[in-house]
Amino acid sequence: MQLLRKIAFPFSLVYALVVYLRNYLFKIGVLSSTSFKTTTICVGNLSAGGTGKTPMIELLISGLEQQYKIAVLSRGYGRKSKGLLLANINTTVEELGDEPYQIYKKYPAITMVVDGNRRRGITAIEQEVKPDVILLDDAYQHRKVKPTFNILLTAYSNLYVDDWYLPTGNLRDAKNQAKRANVIIVTKCPESINEVERSKIEVKLKPSKNQRLIFASLTYNLELKGYKTPLFLSSLKGKKVTLVTGIANPDPLIAFLKEQNIVFEHLAYNDHHFFTEAEIKTFAAKEFVLTTEKDFVRLKGKVSNLCYIEVQHKLLNNENETLLTAIRTVIK
Numbered sequence: 001m002q003l004l005r006k007i008a009f010p011f012s013l014v015y016a017l018v019v020y021l022r023n024y025l026f027k028i029g030v031l032s033s034t035s036f037k038t039t040t041i042c043v044g045n046l047s048a049g050g051t052g053k054t055p056m057i058e059l060l061i062s063g064l065e066q067q068y069k070i071a072v073l074s075r076g077y078g079r080k081s082k083g084l085l086l087a088n089i090n091t092t093v094e095e096l097g098d099e100p101y102q103i104y105k106k107y108p109a110i111t112m113v114v115d116g117n118r119r120r121g122i123t124a125i126e127q128e129v130k131p132d133v134i135l136l137d138d139a140y141q142h143r144k145v146k147p148t149f150n151i152l153l154t155a156y157s158n159l160y161v162d163d164w165y166l167p168t169g170n171l172r173d174a175k176n177q178a179k180r181a182n183v184i185i186v187t188k189c190p191e192s193i194n195e196v197e198r199s200k201i202e203v204k205l206k207p208s209k210n211q212r213l214i215f216a217s218l219t220y221n222l223e224l225k226g227y228k229t230p231l232f233l234s235s236l237k238g239k240k241v242t243l244v245t246g247i248a249n250p251d252p253l254i255a256f257l258k259e260q261n262i263v264f265e266h267l268a269y270n271d272h273h274f275f276t277e278a279e280i281k282t283f284a285a286k287e288f289v290l291t292t293e294k295d296f297v298r299l300k301g302k303v304s305n306l307c308y309i310e311v312q313h314k315l316l317n318n319e320n321e322t323l324l325t326a327i328r329t330v331i332k
Contacts, residue, residue, distance in 0.1 A: 011168075015167070039134070039332055040149070043057055044153070045140060046173045050249035053138050068133050070131055072100070073137065076097035076114030078097050105297065119144055188252050224309055236288065244290070246275070253311070264290065
């Protein structure tokens with residue numbers, strides 16, 4: 001794979017040129033961005049996948065749902081439906097996509113809409129739902145919408161400033177577009193990250209004076225979910241555990257399980273992978289299957305010996321309220 005990425009370097013130069021040209025056309029007004037009456041909060045990244053957008057959306061919902069009527073708009077990547085879809089209790093994971101389905105099942109009081117056309121999606125939400133705030137999932141590079149507030153995520157292990165353009169690297173937007181962010185969050189940091197290392201990262205990212213830089217780590221719930229009986233991670237020690245992942249970057253989870261002295265085999269699949277009947281049959285034959293919450297929604301009811309480990313962002317230095325307060329100030 002690394003060899004193929006190097007061979008593809010000329011294509012990455014073409015990709016970079018197209019990205020820069022597109023952003024320039026938006027800058028000079030040849031391409032237009034639409035602002036909306038409803039407050040829109042965008043959560044996204046410059047690199048493809050693996051920064052923790054879904055847990056960040058969930059963090060915002062948890063912090064805002066008691067005060068505001070919330071709608072979430074997602075593209076619904078990997079879904080088997082087309083066009084605009086408003087979720088209801090009968091909507092399936094295949095129709096909605098795994099991440100929107102995960103969010104909707106966890107927070108059924110919100111409005112969940114999927115549509116690749118963000119302007120059409122927001123217009124429909126404003127007409128049909130009239131929420132106080134719309135959370136835009138993975139919409140940073142969708143310049144046709146001008147959000148009220150931008151949250152840019154970048155992973156500690158692969159900062160956007162160290163990345164390169166697709167297909168050689170993972171960048172899908174220009175590095176200089178970070179300037180559009182109101183808040184930059186470095187995700188998946190070790191909890192032990194010290195002030196010296198934070199300062200080094202700040203020097204690399206060079207946030208402007210009006211941008212807030214926040215550091216976050218991942219926390220895993222030691223009480224496993226989705227199993228037929230209550231179960232804690234420690235009870236897996238000594239069992240034959242199979243870890244099944246269909247996410248962009250399973251490395252933090254793998255590292256955490258090893259820290260907890262869990263011995264496991266790992267069956268890794270591409271992000272948003274919809275499992276085949278043959279794969280499900282393989283999982284069913286395993287003694288115990290551990291997976292992520294996103295994968296669980298695609299496997300629920302198909303594998304009996306299955307549970308998932310829940311993950312959340314932990315904003316370091318107790319910055320949760322700092323972030324939420326900044327958002328509350330822009331909600332009309």
